[in-house]
Amino acid sequence: MITLEHVTARYGENIVLNDVSFTVGRGEMLALVGPNGAGKSSLLRVITGQLPAQGTARVCGTDTVRLCPRTRAKTLAVVPQEIARDIPFAARDFVLLGRTASLPRFGGPSDADDDAVRDAMLLTETWNLRDRLLPEMSGGERQRLALAMALAGKPEILLLDEPTSHLDLRHRAEIMRLLTRLNREQRTTILMVVHDLTLASQFFSRLILLSASRVLADGAPADVLRPDLLETAYACPVRVIPLPGVSATCVLPKL
Amino acid sequence: MLTTRQLIFWLLPIPFLLAFCLLEGSSGFGWPDTATPTGRALLELRLSRVATGWVVGAALSCAGCAMQAVLRNPLAEPYVLGVSSGGCLGAALVIAFGLSVISPLALPFGAFVGAAAALLLVCTLAGRVGSYTPNTLILTGVVVGSILSSLLMLLLSFAQSRAVHSITWWMLGNLQSASWPLLAMIAGLVALAIGALFAEARSLNALLLGAEAAHNLGVRTRIAVPLILGAATLAAAAAVSVSGIIGFVGLIVPHALRRFTGANHRMLLPCAAVFGGTFLVLCDTLARTLFAPHEIPVGVVTSLIGGPFFLFLLTQTRPAAPLREKAAQ
Amino acid sequence: MARAPKRLKSVAGENRLVAACRILLVGSTFALVGCPRQAVQNPNAQGIRLASTAPNLTECVYAVGAGDTLVGRTESCNYPPEVGRVPVVGGFGTPWLEPLLAVRPTHVLGTVLADPDLRRRLDALHIPIIHVPCTQLDEVPAAIRQIGDLTDRHAEGERVANSLQTGIAAARAETAHRTIRPRVLLLLDASAPITAGSPAFISELLELAGAVNVGTGPTAYYRFSLEWLLQQNPDMIFCCFETRSADPAAPFAAQNGWSALDAVRRHRVYAVADLDVVCRPGPRLMEGLAELKRILSLDARRTGGP
Numbered sequence: 001m002i003t004l005e006h007v008t009a010r011y012g013e014n015i016v017l018n019d020v021s022f023t024v025g026r027g028e029m030l031a032l033v034g035p036n037g038a039g040k041s042s043l044l045r046v047i048t049g050q051l052p053a054q055g056t057a058r059v060c061g062t063d064t065v066r067l068c069p070r071t072r073a074k075t076l077a078v079v080p081q082e083i084a085r086d087i088p089f090a091a092r093d094f095v096l097l098g099r100t101a102s103l104p105r106f107g108g109p110s111d112a113d114d115d116a117v118r119d120a121m122l123l124t125e126t127w128n129l130r131d132r133l134l135p136e137m138s139g140g141e142r143q144r145l146a147l148a149m150a151l152a153g154k155p156e157i158l159l160l161d162e163p164t165s166h167l168d169l170r171h172r173a174e175i176m177r178l179l180t181r182l183n184r185e186q187r188t189t190i191l192m193v194v195h196d197l198t199l200a201s202q203f204f205s206r207l208i209l210l211s212a213s214r215v216l217a218d219g220a221p222a223d224v225l226r227p228d229l230l231e232t233a234y235a236c237p238v239r240v241i242p243l244p245g246v247s248a249t250c251v252l253p254k255l
Numbered sequence: 256m257l258t259t260r261q262l263i264f265w266l267l268p269i270p271f272l273l274a275f276c277l278l279e280g281s282s283g284f285g286w287p288d289t290a291t292p293t294g295r296a297l298l299e300l301r302l303s304r305v306a307t308g309w310v311v312g313a314a315l316s317c318a319g320c321a322m323q324a325v326l327r328n329p330l331a332e333p334y335v336l337g338v339s340s341g342g343c344l345g346a347a348l349v350i351a352f353g354l355s356v357i358s359p360l361a362l363p364f365g366a367f368v369g370a371a372a373a374l375l376l377v378c379t380l381a382g383r384v385g386s387y388t389p390n391t392l393i394l395t396g397v398v399v400g401s402i403l404s405s406l407l408m409l410l411l412s413f414a415q416s417r418a419v420h421s422i423t424w425w426m427l428g429n430l431q432s433a434s435w436p437l438l439a440m441i442a443g444l445v446a447l448a449i450g451a452l453f454a455e456a457r458s459l460n461a462l463l464l465g466a467e468a469a470h471n472l473g474v475r476t477r478i479a480v481p482l483i484l485g486a487a488t489l490a491a492a493a494a495v496s497v498s499g500i501i502g503f504v505g506l507i508v509p510h511a512l513r514r515f516t517g518a519n520h521r522m523l524l525p526c527a528a529v530f531g532g533t534f535l536v537l538c539d540t541l542a543r544t545l546f547a548p549h550e551i552p553v554g555v556v557t558s559l560i561g562g563p564f565f566l567f568l569l570t571q572t573r574p575a576a577p578l579r580e581k582a583a584q
Numbered sequence: 585m586a587r588a589p590k591r592l593k594s595v596a597g598e599n600r601l602v603a604a605c606r607i608l609l610v611g612s613t614f615a616l617v618g619c620p621r622q623a624v625q626n627p628n629a630q631g632i633r634l635a636s637t638a639p640n641l642t643e644c645v646y647a648v649g650a651g652d653t654l655v656g657r658t659e660s661c662n663y664p665p666e667v668g669r670v671p672v673v674g675g676f677g678t679p680w681l682e683p684l685l686a687v688r689p690t691h692v693l694g695t696v697l698a699d700p701d702l703r704r705r706l707d708a709l710h711i712p713i714i715h716v717p718c719t720q721l722d723e724v725p726a727a728i729r730q731i732g733d734l735t736d737r738h739a740e741g742e743r744v745a746n747s748l749q750t751g752i753a754a755a756r757a758e759t760a761h762r763t764i765r766p767r768v769l770l771l772l773d774a775s776a777p778i779t780a781g782s783p784a785f786i787s788e789l790l791e792l793a794g795a796v797n798v799g800t801g802p803t804a805y806y807r808f809s810l811e812w813l814l815q816q817n818p819d820m821i822f823c824c825f826e827t828r829s830a831d832p833a834a835p836f837a838a839q840n841g842w843s844a845l846d847a848v849r850r851h852r853v854y855a856v857a858d859l860d861v862v863c864r865p866g867p868r869l870m871e872g873l874a875e876l877k878r879i880l881s882l883d884a885r886r887t888g889g890p
């Protein structure tokens with residue numbers, strides 16, 4: 001579904017992605033990890049077509065920059081990290097924004113649109129918030145609404161940029177459970193930027209480690225979360241502790 | 256936030272209010288005697304003022320909504336991209352060189368050309384800098400605005416006192432449009448601009464989240480943003496050309512309405528057109544009756560009323576459980 | 585060691601430069617400060633030197649034959665033609681201090697001085713400001729006499745003032761018995777609804793010519809509303825600005841409100857040919873009166889009545 005071959009991207013003189021290549025197939029669920037400034041957000045921008053790059057970057061077979069915006073929005077949805085808190089949208093109208101690509105210019109939302117909004121809000125447990133205004137909600141509620149907005153478009157690919165940063169333990173678990181379910185039941189391709197390596201190892205079967213605009217490692221958590229690789233990437237000594245009973249790995253910085 | 260039914264309830268008194276405004280005039284309260292030609296002319300005069308006020312109010316309010324959404328700045332208003340300075344300079348040149356004797360349309364034309372030229376200048380400069388992001392546009396608008404204001408002040412320093420007096424009065428805002436054909440032209444331009452903005456209402460909604468999020472939602476930002484800014488500036492330039500600089504309307508009407516309609520531009524834009532137009536007509540009625548027979552500039556009234564009213568809105572605490580909204584079906 | 589002589593030389597060079605600067609500074613200060621004193625030092629040796637701050641006062645000076653005493657004028661002074669030789673030292677009511685001082689006037693003639701601070705500065709420099717009241721019709725003869733006395737042209741001043749007074753009295757007598765007077769709107773600006781109130785000179789001239797000014801506001805220059813104008817419905821409109829079309833009524837016919845006026849519909853809109861003579865309270869006021877009378881009689885011929 002997503003193909004990157006020898007992609008190099010730059011902002012002016014700054015190279016942010018250097019010869020990055022990988023492929024994501026349909027129904028895959030993978031995490032993008034790496035230190036700040038490694039190029040993770042830039043990678044997402046290349047995939048969404050916002051950042052033109054050298055090399056080949058394709059989504060569903062078409063070049064990212066040449067993809068028609070409406071088609072792209074229906075295939076691919078992005079859940080951003082932050083939603084501005086002062087926009088006085090009602091929650092339901094906000095989630096309806098996720099249907100922008102399919103809404104008619106002058107007419108109102110159709111039944112299909114309303115159903116999609118309701119389904120997305122039920123999935124993210126935000127249906128009870130539907131008449132409240134955005135500024136009145138907590139950070140966690142807004143993040144779940146952001147996910148609902150992305151899901152309302154019924155995308156095949158979901159790109160998430162740190163969606164769990166503001167969530168407490170329970171909600172974090174719920175989001176990850178929801179994403180896992182989506183991936184399993186509807187074969188939604190999920191690509192998520194994660195800072196928490198332990199979380200990444202727990203929920204994802206494939207990790208891509210980005211460091212200094214290059215792909216350092218790409219594979220299963222056991223292959224990527226190695227002390228030598230992590231220390232090169234994060235420039236900081238780490239302790240990697242496999243947790244056998246839970247198929248996860250705990251990564252701690254060495255103090 | 257209000258339900259659709261409540262909004263319609265608020266819309267109903269508007270035609271009566273507008274009719275009431277026809278009764279008020281600097282020559283006294285009452286329906287003019289339509290049997291006499293003077294009475295008919297008086298009525299026509301008041302009708303033209305009410306119509307102009309409504310068109311200008313609608314134009315400025317809708318332009319303000321669009322600017323605030325695209326530039327993501329609550330202080331954005333229709334004149335932010337140099338429209339006011341350009342329009343003033345154009346009008347001042349016409350007045351100072353006595354060109355208004357050529358035709359009564361010379362003054363509005365000069366103001367419109369000045370405003371449009373200012374926008375073109377802003378876009379060209381922003382293009383030179385290399386980006387059309389909101390920040391660049393606002394800063395370029397500020398720079399162009401101050402350059403044009405300086406040229407205006409230079410012109411004022413050389414002009415004769417009579418020209419200075421005329422220019423200053425024009426700048427303070429006046430809703431007496433010269434003729435029905437002119438008003439029809441302006442109304443056409445404004446309708447076109449507001450129509451374009453309403454067509455882009457969904458893009459405006461998406462742009463509230465930022466250009467990047469809008470792009471991800473499928474909005475062609477490279478086309479939508481210049482289109483929206485162009486339409487908003489067209490509406491503002493048309494308003495300025497016929498009425499001078501009337502401040503505050505484009506800034507506070509969107510804010511005041513958002514508290515009742517929410518940020519959804521499919522509701523906000525039509526409400527801005529209707530309520531913004533009515534607001535300006537009411538202000539103008541006050542302007543010509545408070546100290547009758549003297550008329551104070553309508554811009555003075557909009558500022559004196561708008562400011563405290565907005566402060567009042569800010570101090571209102573939000574209701575704990577907002578009114579139930581019916582789904583827009 | 586080779587460096588030391590260079591440094592000494594440069595220091596000496598610097599010293600010389602600094603000394604030169606100091607001399608220049610002090611010298612120019614003396615030169616500047618010294619100038620105004622000359623004006624006060626010997627007024628009689630150079631004779632009367634007048635600076636005018638209003639065009640009508642300039643005309644009065646020439647009318648009494650004292651044109652050679654004028655050393656400074658405003659930028660709006662344009663009559664008589666020989667006034668072009670005289671340097672410009674300011675705008676109407678607002679003389680510019682440096683050019684004014686440069687012409688070394690002995691007296692400054694003022695009728696309306698906009699800036700009170702200027703008065704204080706001129707007092708400090710011992711340059712007298714002669715206040716010549718000359719904004720109303722009946723003040724003109726007295727103003728001419730005053731300027732005549734000041735410039736030692738008493739006889740000429742008396743002659744001109746008497747002829748003006750006779751002319752004004754004759755005009756008053758001529759129109760005194762008229763019961764029907766046409767009602768006129770004096771429109772002072774092409775792009776804004778501005779008219780002259782009763783204290784304005786042009787309004788007085790109009791009344792002298794036998795018409796009535798519909799503008800009865802208390803100030804000489806004020807803005808009117810179109811509704812008021814519709815209620816007044818004047819018989820004629822006099823345009824006191826440069827019109828460029830053959831028919832001055834044409835631009836008004838296209839405008840809301842104006843098009844309903846009798847004066848516009850019957851094309852009784854006239855352009856005043858020479859604006860200076862009708863707006864300046866000065867020695868040419870009889871010409872101004874003649875101009876207004878000309879328009880009134882032209883209108884009377886066209887419409888067959890007053």
